[in-house]
Amino acid sequence: HSSLPLVINTWPFKNATYAAWNALKAGGSVLDAVEKGCARCEMEQCDGSVGYGGSPDESGETTLDAMIMNGDTMEVGAVAGLRRIKNAIGVARAVMEHTDHTLLVGESASVFAENMGFIAEDLTTNKSLNIFSQWLKGNCQPNYRKNVYPDPSKSCGPYRPKATVARSKRAPHANTHSHDTIGIIALDRDGHVAAGTSTNGLTHKVPGRVGDSPIVGAGAYADSAAGGAAATGDGDVMMRFLPSYLAVELMRAGADPSAACKSAISRIKRHYSEFFGAIICANTTGHYGAACNRAPGFNQFHYMVSNSETDTPILKSV
Numbered sequence: 001h002s003s004l005p006l007v008i009n010t011w012p013f014k015n016a017t018y019a020a021w022n023a024l025k026a027g028g029s030v031l032d033a034v035e036k037g038c039a040r041c042e043m044e045q046c047d048g049s050v051g052y053g054g055s056p057d058e059s060g061e062t063t064l065d066a067m068i069m070n071g072d073t074m075e076v077g078a079v080a081g082l083r084r085i086k087n088a089i090g091v092a093r094a095v096m097e098h099t100d101h102t103l104l105v106g107e108s109a110s111v112f113a114e115n116m117g118f119i120a121e122d123l124t125t126n127k128s129l130n131i132f133s134q135w136l137k138g139n140c141q142p143n144y145r146k147n148v149y150p151d152p153s154k155s156c157g158p159y160r161p162k163a164t165v166a167r168s169k170r171a172p173h174a175n176t177h178s179h180d181t182i183g184i185i186a187l188d189r190d191g192h193v194a195a196g197t198s199t200n201g202l203t204h205k206v207p208g209r210v211g212d213s214p215i216v217g218a219g220a221y222a223d224s225a226a227g228g229a230a231a232t233g234d235g236d237v238m239m240r241f242l243p244s245y246l247a248v249e250l251m252r253a254g255a256d257p258s259a260a261c262k263s264a265i266s267r268i269k270r271h272y273s274e275f276f277g278a279i280i281c282a283n284t285t286g287h288y289g290a291a292c293n294r295a296p297g298f299n300q301f302h303y304m305v306s307n308s309e310t311d312t313p314i315l316k317s318v
């Protein structure tokens, strides 16, 4: 297809699109493009929800989740709950290329990264400390997507059963400032597909919580025989439906990318009608699409595209 190569990523993270596109233009692989794009967001702390210094958990710590997938070989590298290392996507790629494993978690993932030469740094910043201390002062009030209330008489935690809290109170809606995960799909002229994600997860999460982003088929999926997809949003809900896998399978069966994205979102809506989330999709001919779940406070999803027709990244919305 004439519009290949293609880079598409979630949210208006334009510098990430540039970084991925430039990697391809410089002769890099689709994996290089995905890694460079995600790494750019990790350094820029895109929206405070990618990279260090954002989304402190209930102990105040920032931890990172990332994944990269090679659609030619179906190899995947991922990290979840990564501590001390800013370049989570780089560590994910190291898992893919230097081990036979798929997903490393927590402190052990960080030790792996240090052994691979990644620099250990504090991921806490004044900003993340502030978010954390405001939350403590407010008696650990749940954030907009948190669905488990701590017992207010006991500072933070232990947790009450979800059933004691009305569902409408448990899952307030995201607003447009709650942009999140970077997810990228890259395709080159020869039909190689790669996809990946990077995020610092969910603010005030219970330490140990892992979202959709580093989970294969949930946060992203790539298969050079069919296409690629990447998701963003309420990972706790979305990961139950493997939306990226579903979208790629629908494209394999002949659905166009927009329809595939819509179907993946609709599947989740059947059970969680007001969930916050969006997905981007691209097939092997370079056609792409996106879909989001319109809900109060979230009625438009922005994403970025670069292809041979639009050498500079263009902002798209759905």
Ligand code: SD4
Pocket (backbone or CB within 6 Å): 178, 179, 180, 181, 199, 200, 201, 202, 210, 211, 212, 213, 231, 232, 233, 234, 235, 236
């Ligand atoms: C997560 N999906 O950890 C990620 C982050 C995100 O809206 O996109 N949140 O749930």
